[in-house]
Structure formats: structure tokens, C-alpha cells
Amino acid sequence: MAKTLQILFLGLAIVLSGSTMAQNKKLQRDASMERAAMTKKGVKKMKKHKKAPLFTKTTSIFSEDFTNAPDTAWRYYDNDGDGYTWEYDSYYENMVSYSYDDYNYEALYPDNWLITPQITIPASGAVLSYGYFAYDEDYYSEVYSVMVSPSGSDNIDSFYVPILSNDMLTSDAYMTNTLSLNLFAGQTVRLAFVHHNCSDEWGLGLDDIEVYSLDSVDLAVTGTNVRPVSQSNASATITADVENLGFAAINNLTVYCDVNGTVTNATIASLPSMQTATASFTGINLSNLGTYNIKFYVAHPDDADNTNDTLSVTTTVLPAYSLTWDFEGDTNLPAGFTTGRYDNGTAYSTGFFPNNEAWVVFDDTDYDYLEPGFEGGVRVAMAESWFDENDSKTAYPANRWLITPSIRLTTGNYFVWDAYSMDSEYLEDYKIRISTTNTDTASFTTLATIIDEEGTWQRRLVDLSAYAGQDVYIAIQYISDDMFRLLVDNLKIAGLATLTPDGPEPEGLETAAGSDINVYPNPATGMITVAAANIIRIEVIDAMGRVAMTQNGSANTMNISALAEGVYTLRVTTENGVSMKRIVKK
Numbered sequence: 001m002a003k004t005l006q007i008l009f010l011g012l013a014i015v016l017s018g019s020t021m022a023q024n025k026k027l028q029r030d031a032s033m034e035r036a037a038m039t040k041k042g043v044k045k046m047k048k049h050k051k052a053p054l055f056t057k058t059t060s061i062f063s064e065d066f067t068n069a070p071d072t073a074w075r076y077y078d079n080d081g082d083g084y085t086w087e088y089d090s091y092y093e094n095m096v097s098y099s100y101d102d103y104n105y106e107a108l109y110p111d112n113w114l115i116t117p118q119i120t121i122p123a124s125g126a127v128l129s130y131g132y133f134a135y136d137e138d139y140y141s142e143v144y145s146v147m148v149s150p151s152g153s154d155n156i157d158s159f160y161v162p163i164l165s166n167d168m169l170t171s172d173a174y175m176t177n178t179l180s181l182n183l184f185a186g187q188t189v190r191l192a193f194v195h196h197n198c199s200d201e202w203g204l205g206l207d208d209i210e211v212y213s214l215d216s217v218d219l220a221v222t223g224t225n226v227r228p229v230s231q232s233n234a235s236a237t238i239t240a241d242v243e244n245l246g247f248a249a250i251n252n253l254t255v256y257c258d259v260n261g262t263v264t265n266a267t268i269a270s271l272p273s274m275q276t277a278t279a280s281f282t283g284i285n286l287s288n289l290g291t292y293n294i295k296f297y298v299a300h301p302d303d304a305d306n307t308n309d310t311l312s313v314t315t316t317v318l319p320a321y322s323l324t325w326d327f328e329g330d331t332n333l334p335a336g337f338t339t340g341r342y343d344n345g346t347a348y349s350t351g352f353f354p355n356n357e358a359w360v361v362f363d364d365t366d367y368d369y370l371e372p373g374f375e376g377g378v379r380v381a382m383a384e385s386w387f388d389e390n391d392s393k394t395a396y397p398a399n400r401w402l403i404t405p406s407i408r409l410t411t412g413n414y415f416v417w418d419a420y421s422m423d424s425e426y427l428e429d430y431k432i433r434i435s436t437t438n439t440d441t442a443s444f445t446t447l448a449t450i451i452d453e454e455g456t457w458q459r460r461l462v463d464l465s466a467y468a469g470q471d472v473y474i475a476i477q478y479i480s481d482d483m484f485r486l487l488v489d490n491l492k493i494a495g496l497a498t499l500t501p502d503g504p505e506p507e508g509l510e511t512a513a514g515s516d517i518n519v520y521p522n523p524a525t526g527m528i529t530v531a532a533a534n535i536i537r538i539e540v541i542d543a544m545g546r547v548a549m550t551q552n553g554s555a556n557t558m559n560i561s562a563l564a565e566g567v568y569t570l571r572v573t574t575e576n577g578v579s580m581k582r583i584v585k586k
């Protein structure tokens with residue numbers, strides 16, 4: 001871009017004389033760049049939304065990621081004649097075309113063409129994949145088209161076939177798009193990316209241009225709405241996304257759904273090449289508590305690649321939640337939480353960790369850094385393993401603990417949490433641990449270890465049934481080695497549980513379920529007798545973790561004839577502690 005001292009001075013003068021449009025945009029731009037710099041190595045803004053390559057089984061026949069400036073086989077045209085066209089951005093390693101002149105503070109009216117080298121499309125067809133994004137998080141309404149020259153000429157007039165027309169960006173996120181090139185099977189073509197029909201935004205970025213050849217038929221099951229954690233539903237609708245990675249359009253495709261061995265199917269009426277369609281399976285019975293194994297699959301006789309025909313997932317149907325910490329209430333950790341820092345590191349992002357706290361509540365209101373969570377909200381718990389560059393390597397790995405208050409469990413409890421790695425280039429490691437005594441780190445045993453947590457929100461669970469009837473602390477131990485930031489939210493206990501009333505019970509009083517009291521008869525139809533002294537309260541808890549009956553007082557008999565048949569847990573509170581006993585109502 002042309003830039004002289006005089007022009008710079010004029011630009012400055014315009015800002016100072018109150019051209020608010022330019023001034024605001026410049027400020028927005030600075031904020032945008034600051035946001036990029038906020039991330040580890042300053043590149044997250046451009047990379048955080050990148051997905052894994054779509055076509056792992058097909059053959060790449062053209063690929064350009066702009067790690068280096070494009071070679072002379074590429075063409076650039078400034079069709080509007082303003083002196084600006086596509087240029088190479090060596091910092092972000094992609095191509096950019098501007099609709100706003102950042103030095104002169106004036107709008108541009110681009111009609112800028114970036115033209116690929118000649119590419120020969122195989123007779124079996126091909127697909128174009130590319131990444132694109134806006135340079136400004138607020139001024140993102142860039143518009144572009146993708147055109148094809150079927151003759152392979154680099155003359156603009158030869159690009160008379162549009163394969164995408166006037167697509168307008170809707171955010172600054174890095175997006176990927178795929179377009180079929182099957183129309184040009186067997187021909188040698190050039191592709192043009194045309195930035196046009198927009199003005200006064202900032203810049204359109206373009207990266208990761210690839211052309212892949214295709215099999216004749218290749219269907220892949222690529223996604224589902226089934227999540228690892230569910231709530232009871234006797235008539236659930238679950239879905240499978242099926243992608244046509246082949247050259248041929250497929251009609252009346254049968255998609256199968258196997259839930260714990262029961263198979264149903266659904267039909268996708270038409271699925272063109274390079275498109276994705278969703279098959280819906282309705283009336284699926286997920287009403288019982290416990291784990292369901294669900295397998296979606298296609299079985300087309302001509303499918304060239306059977307490794308992507310099946311998607312298997314599990315979901316665990318949990319009882320209702322009795323405790324939830326969503327961190328929305330305050331910018332301090334919720335009451336009763338404790339933290340511990342047992343590494344020698346100093347969090348690099350000192351603005352967020354002013355006293356090098358182990359974990360903080362991060363409020364996203366003024367930042368908009370967070371991916372949208374499952375339950376909304378703007379506050380999460382956050383820890384960092386990116387330590388000050390002056391720290392020696394012995395500072396690593398992180399060892400930072402977030403510990404819940406003491407929780408009094410009943411039976412059938414699960415711990416559920418949401419988590420993600422803030423920078424998907426730096427995936428985080430952590431453990432879920434439990435203590436039945438105190439918050440000393442030596443008191444905790446490991447329930448789960450998560451390596452490389454995903455770069456998008458995940459909802460996960462661990463089974464706490466081995467701790468039925470006990471008072472426990474649950475800890476998230478952050479153990480990443482020089483990554484970035486781990487975010488957690490919506491810590492929950494499924495099934496009946498309460499905060500331990502006056503701190504943990506005296507050691508030795510909590511017992512494994514039913515080991516220290518006798519209840520008779522069992523099974524029972526009406527009156528039961530609880531053989532325990534100094535009873536304060538008897539509660540009957542159903543299989544969903546709900547309290548079905550409560551009897552306060554010292555009586556050691558109770559009439560359960562009103563209960564439906566089934567398995568229940570008696571929770572007996574005495575002056576000496578709490579005991580659990582499983583009973584059957586006939």
C-alpha cells in the first residue's frame with residue numbers, strides 16, 4: 001500500500017479534526033488487534049475456528065496455505081483501478097484484500113481478483129475448499145464471489161461461470177467453505193476469488209485453498225446431536241449428519257440408528273455431491289437411567305470408503321441435578337470453594353491473575369472471548385499454564401486446584417462439568433479428583449484424567465456411585481505443560497445431594513451403603529423397621545435421586561405402602577451420622 005509521511009499526517013489530522021467515522025473505526029481496529037494479541041502467540045483470532053480437514057480419504061490435487069507468498073503462477077487484478085488489489089499478509093500468512101484504506105482513512109470500492117494457477121479437474125470430479133474471514137471484528141460485512149474460467153485462461157473475461165455469488169460475511173470468525181467443481185470434470189481451469197460489491201469495512205482474508213479429487217460414491221456419517229450427558233426422555237429425537245463426499249448425487253438414502261441393539265432407520269430423500277443432510281430418528285426411548293450405546297450408519301453398496309460409514313456415541317441418562325455452580329453470581333469463586341497453587345509458575349496474563357491465583361472467575365462481559373456455552377452466561381472459572389517467560393522450565397507443568405465445598409452424596413450421583421481449551425492450538429490437560437476427608441492434595445484420588453481437552457465446550461461426567469452416602473470434596477487439578485487457558489463452567493451433581501451442613505462428618509461415621517444398619521422386612525410392602533438408635537430423620541430416595549418420603553423424628557418404623565414398586569434408598573440420619581440402605585418395595 002502507498003504510504004508517505006504526508007499522507008500519514010493528513011490521516012492524523014482528519015482524526016484530530018473529528019472525523020468520527022474514521023476515528024471509531026480506527027479504535028475498533030486497535031481493539032481487534034489487541035484481542036488478537038491477547039491470545040497465545042497472538043494468532044488465536046485467525047486460527048481458533050479452524051477445523052480438521054474435511055476430506056481425509058481423498059486426494060489433494062492442489063494446495064496453498066500461503067506459508068510463503070504465492071508464486072508467479074498466480075494472478076492479481078485491480079479491476080476497479082484504485083491501485084489496490086489482493087496482497088500477501090506475511091504476518092498472518094494469508095492473502096488479504098481491503099475495502100478500507102487504513103492509512104488515508106477512506107473507504108475503498110474494491111473489485112479485486114485473485115486468480116489461481118491452472119488446475120486440472122479429474123474426470124471423477126473435485127471439490128474446492130478454502131478458509132476466509134474478516135479482518136475487523138465489527139466491520140465484517142465483506143462480500144466476495146468465486147468464479148471459474150473453464151478454458152484455464154487468466155483473462156478476466158474468461159471467468160464467466162460463478163460457483164459462489166456475492167457471499168457476505170456475517171462475523172470475523174475464520175470460516176471454511178467447500179464448493180463442487182464437478183461441472184468442470186476433465187477440464188483445466190483457473191479459479192478467481194473476487195472481492196467486490198462492498199465498501200468501508202476493512203479487509204477480507206483468504207487462506208488454505210485446496211482442491212480434492214473425489215470417489216464416485218462415498219457417504220460419511222459426520223455428526224449427531226447426541227451428547228455424552230442426557231436427561232430422561234421417553235420420546236427423544238436424535239439426529240445423524242450424513243455427508244456426500246462422492247461425485248454422484250444419492251437419492252433415497254437409508255440411514256440406520258442402533259440404540260442398545262434396537263435398530264430403526266430414516267430416509268434422506270436427496271443428497272447432492274458435497275452436501276450434508278440430517279437424518280432424524282423420532283420417538284427414541286431414553287427414559288431409563290444409565291448408559292446407551294448409539295450407532296448411526298449408512299450401507300451403500302458402492303461406497304468406496306467404509307471407514308467413515310459409522311458413527312458410534314454413548315450417552316448417559318442422569319437423574320435430575322441437585323447442585324449446580326455456574327459462576328454467574330459473583331466475580332469471586334462461589335462460597336465454600338478453595339483453590340491451591342503448587343507450581344512455581346507465574347501466569348503470563350497478569351491482568352487476569354493479578355496475584356497469580358490458581359483459578360479465577362473470568363467475566364466475559366467486556367471481552368467477548370468465550371465460545372457460547374451450553375447454558376449461556378458470561379462467567380466461568382479459568383486457570384492458566386502459560387507462565388512468564390522468565391520462569392525456568394522447572395516451573396512447569398501447572399499444578400493448580402479448584403476444589404468444591406464438601407458435598408453430601410446419596411446414591412446414584414454423578415459429577416458433571418463443562419470445559420474447553422481457550423486456544424485450540426494449545427489443548428489443556430486436567431484431572432477430576434475426589435477426597436472423602438479434607439482438602440489436602442494428598443487426600444485426593446483420581447476419578448478421570450482429560451488429556452487435550454477440546455477447543456469447543458464439552459460436557460463430561462464421572463460416576464460417583466462408589467462414594468454413596470459420603471461427604472466428598474471434588475477437585476479439578478489443572479496439569480497442563482506450557483499451554484494457555486482452561487475454562488470450566490456448570491459444575492453439577494446429578495441425583496440427590498446437598499452441601500454438607502456443618503462441614504464434613506466426623507471421620508469413621510460415614511459408611512458404605514447399608515453396612516451398619518438393618519432394615520426389615522426387605523423387600524417390604526407396608527411397615528418397615530429401621531434397627532438404629534437415636535434416629536433424627538428417615539428419607540426414602542427414588543431411582544431418579546428424588547426424595548419420595550421424609551419422616552422426621554425418632555420413630556424407627558415407617559409406612560411405605562404409598563410408594564410405587566421399585567428400588568429405593570433409605571437415608572437414615574441419626575445423632576451419630578448418616579447411613580444408607582437399599583430397599584425393595586413390592
Ligand SMILES: [Ca+2]
Nearest residue numbers: 065066093207
Ligand atoms: Ca496460511
Ligand SMILES: [Ca+2]
Nearest residue numbers: 078080082084
Ligand atoms: Ca482495487
Ligand SMILES: [Ca+2]
Nearest residue numbers: 218219303305
Ligand atoms: Ca463411506
Ligand SMILES: [Ca+2]
Nearest residue numbers: 326377379489
Ligand atoms: Ca457460567
